[in-house]
Amino acid sequence: MKQFQYIRAANQKAAISSLTKSTSAQFIAGGTNLIDLMKRGITSPDTIIDINSLPLRHRIVCRRSKNWCTCTQ
Amino acid sequence: MSDKNNESIPEKECKNVNESRRDFLKQTSLLTGLALTPAAVLKAAEDKWDEDFASSLEKVPLKLEINEVQKRISVEPRVTLLDLLREQIGLTGTKKGCDYGQCGACTVHVDGKRVLSCLSLAIMHQGQKVTTIEGLANGENLHPMQEAFIKHDGFQCGYCTPGQIMSAVACIREGHANSEAEVREYMSGNICRCGAYPNIVDAIMEVKEGGHHI
Numbered sequence: 577m578k579q580f581q582y583i584r585a586a587n588q589k590a591a592i593s594s595l596t597k598s599t600s601a602q603f604i605a606g607g608t609n610l611i612d613l614m615k616r617g618i619t620s621p622d623t624i625i626d627i628n629s630l631p632l633r634h635r636i637v638c639r640r641s642k643n644w645c646t647c648t649q
Numbered sequence: 650m651s652d653k654n655n656e657s658i659p660e661k662e663c664k665n666v667n668e669s670r671r672d673f674l675k676q677t678s679l680l681t682g683l684a685l686t687p688a689a690v691l692k693a694a695e696d697k698w699d700e701d702f703a704s705s706l707e708k709v710p711l712k713l714e715i716n717e718v719q720k721r722i723s724v725e726p727r728v729t730l731l732d733l734l735r736e737q738i739g740l741t742g743t744k745k746g747c748d749y750g751q752c753g754a755c756t757v758h759v760d761g762k763r764v765l766s767c768l769s770l771a772i773m774h775q776g777q778k779v780t781t782i783e784g785l786a787n788g789e790n791l792h793p794m795q796e797a798f799i800k801h802d803g804f805q806c807g808y809c810t811p812g813q814i815m816s817a818v819a820c821i822r823e824g825h826a827n828s829e830a831e832v833r834e835y836m837s838g839n840i841c842r843c844g845a846y847p848n849i850v851d852a853i854m855e856v857k858e859g860g861h862h863i
Contacts, residue, residue: 580726584775608768611770612749612768615748615749
């Protein structure tokens with residue numbers, strides 16, 4: 577697995593701004609769809625943004641196109 | 650020949666050559682130092698992010714409670730919980746089967762929930778409680794699920810067993826062991842190549858019906 581920068585997002589805004597700062601940043605929650613691909617070298621994000629500590633359990637709408645993700649709660 | 654050359658260069662000029670060589674060395678070592686500084690560190694320093702960031706080329710301090718023992722370790726962000734447990738902590742009871750989340754051999758409990766440690770970065774579990782197969786027994790007394798697996802012969806080669814037992818305990822705690830069919834469904838993430846499934850289900854049903862506090 578290639579090295580990456582790990583960021584534990586403090587809040588939603590910070591998470592989204594971290595995502596937009598890099599072209600290959602990825603959110604991580606469970607990791608089951610990301611870490612196996614990283615191990616195989618299929619994807620190698622330079623930044624991993626951990627969103628586990630964010631209060632996203634209630635409702636989240638995520639629209640994603642290219643590397644843009646807009647989330648509303 | 651060389652004597653002649655030395656004589657031909659004035660002393661002052663020689664001094665200048667020496668100085669410039671020293672300057673050159675100073676400059677190059679400074680530049681090398683700058684070039685070797687991880688880009689991520691420089692970038693993070695520039696941006697002054699308020700998040701808890703970890704530089705990509707450095708080990709990160711990690712606090713974990715593993716089997717009720719507090720551990721302070723430093724890990725690279727890319728190290729999975731499984732590799733941390735097996736290679737850094739030395740708890741090799743948790744098995745690496747497929748390493749891609751397909752087999753369930755690496756199942757551990759994190760804060761009481763079952764987690765595939767091979768698909769989980771160690772750094773994501775800052776401050777959490779991890780229980781492995783080694784932490785299940787109470788001293789010399791085996792956990793009721795371990796006893797039941799032995800009694801019902803819930804394994805042949807035993808490679809999947811640590812994961813099976815961790816999953817089985819969580820399965821009962823979650824309240825998903827009310828029928829054989831339900832047990833099979835909620836244990837479906839744990840693959841047994843030897844095909845000990847009927848015995849595994851028997852073991853789980855016995856522990857469930859035995860009313861043990863697990």
